[in-house]
Amino acid sequence: MHDPRWLQLIDRVRADTPRLLEDFLAELSTHDGYVGDAVAADDIERTARNAFALFASRLAGDAGAEEPSAFAEALGRRRARQGVRVERFMEAVRINFRVLWRGLERAARPDLTDALLAHGEQVLDVVERYATEVQRAFLEESDSMAQQHRTAKERARARLFSGQATGDELLAIAHMLRLSTSVEYEMLATTRDGERLSREVLENGGQYFDDGDTTVLLRPRRGPIDWVDADPGLAGGYVSRVHGLDLVGRAAAIAVDLAERADEGAVCRLRDGFASIARETMLERLAGFTHELTGAFDAIPEGERDRLAVTLRTFIRTGSMQRTAEELFLHRNTVLKRLRAFQDLSGLDVTVPRDAAIAMVILDL
Template sequence: MTGSAWPELLDRVRSDIPALLADFLEELARLDGYAAGVVPHDDIERTAVGAFEIFLARLGDTDDAERSAQFSGELGRKRARQGMRIDQFMEGVRINFRVLWRALHRAAAPDLVDELVSNGERILGVVERYATEVQAAFLEESQLMAQQRRTARERALAKLFARDIDSASLAAAAELLGLRADATFELVALPGADDPRVIVTAQAWRGALLHVEGDVALLFREREGRSAAEPDGFLAQPGAHIAEVRGVDSLANAAALASALTRATGGAEPTSLREGFAQLLRPDFATLIAGFEHEVVGDWHAAPADERDRFTETVRAFVRSGSIQATADDLFVHRNTVFKRLRAFTRLTGLDLTVPRDAAIAMLALPLGPSGSAPAVSE
């Protein structure tokens, strides 16, 4: 219990609130966040007076607990919504304390200094309680706002990749995400959306946005003036890369294409549309020629499996470069070996890989894609 001198000291401080407010506003005006005018002046004055009244009520055991807790919570939440940083906000709260402490010292001199000293622990408890309340409310509101922003962004991303969205909704989603509707984007589809490497990759690719559809992670960003053919390391792990997506209204189709390409190639290595188009088209091609494969690839299926594997390796390397020497270098064999294998392949299948039409047939009908994709035609 405190004697009559303690309420008298608090009454002296209470009568000094106009001076407290002036001191507080002067010091607060130099603080980042408040100095920028983020918080209206009348808001600052009103909450400062309210805080001083709560301090004095709690120090004098005349506090309305429900009302003061509501004030602390509303203040913390409001400052979070006004966009202040936690360090700026809590420094403002500390200014409150410093001003109050100076006011207590002024009011205690010269006759009530002992009373002030004897209530030091009480003052510290009130200060800590108030600071804890406003900080907790600020952090809780900040987390809620962050979750709301994440939810809004996730919804906007989902709209970008919806196939049946109207143009107005698409434009609104792009605006929320800070995307230019007419920008040119690049997009990758990465297999294994739950793979931790996907998040690491998303963070490493500057400016990329991440959206997950099923088991495929979609990453996309503006090309920033780079030409579509310019390599930039955007795709550095297994997946499919669409290099030039013109406008946000093309993102959904690009995502569907990249996802299909990832599935077709098995997602075993970085693949562009040009590199993987044969694997992408092979299932349809196989369906069309089912029962007539011999018309297209001759006696391919009659050859022993090890011979077909050798041909596949050689043909894959040759159609990639079109060069006998480059093929020999890739396979670490003599160029004459490449010649012999290609001639034997022609005798077996009737396909001459130096003829563009035959090379295209070989790419569609045989397992020539990256990492030895399974053949599309039946044996």
């Protein structure tokens, strides 16, 4: 039976995850050759967050916590593929433990210190088990890469797709990966059929990078027809034209962002995802002042707001009241009334291009 005081302590640590993450990133940043080298900062942050979640789950004895961790396995292999040296990787694991222990001590004060002391051995067991899992996966993947002479290529791919390579280094990477510097490329970020598509792009003069969650594929264009139009089975975030290898890193970041916004089994292009991306950026800049743009619209009941939003979205896409009415099986006058109702609430007339643009971005239409 679980000790309720121990579970209370674990809950405190879970609530303290932002502080744990901040402490981990601060300490790791003092170690050269990790963050910003082969491993992107967002990868580091996502991994640390998942590691602390795994520690908490195992310490609390959650269901399935005793099973081998697929996350630890994937992490060890990914770090090996990214070319991180084993001593640097394991130092990051040790930092995880130090930050976790400090977080436990902080959470235990002043009333749960006895609970922490009673479970100190359990903490050591959980961390040692995690370290063993990630190190074993790392070494197994390193051995496999050494046997197949892939280490140099994987490092080159990581540098290319991170956008960190420039000048002579970029030319060397292009030579190593057999990429032409004189052709135009297209890019797809996908979570489906990554292994098969990776083989196909390699066979056709392209390259790929797998970050553990998404496969980013770079392929020379074959003419005016976009890759995703020629193959309707593709899904994810798509960038149609990449003018030069020096833009691969930026294109990859955009493609991954678009893939996160794509509907299941569908392709999301920059035009499709632009409003959503712009909305996130603008909401951060305009926090606390969006009412200046939307008026009283956000204050109406959710059902009414959703009903108006469907009509607005369809009208902005079609630009026609008649087509909107036909697609939504409404009378044309009903469409007109809803657009006027939205104008009364927000002050935005979506028949005017400027107001339509504001509504499309701010309301994510």
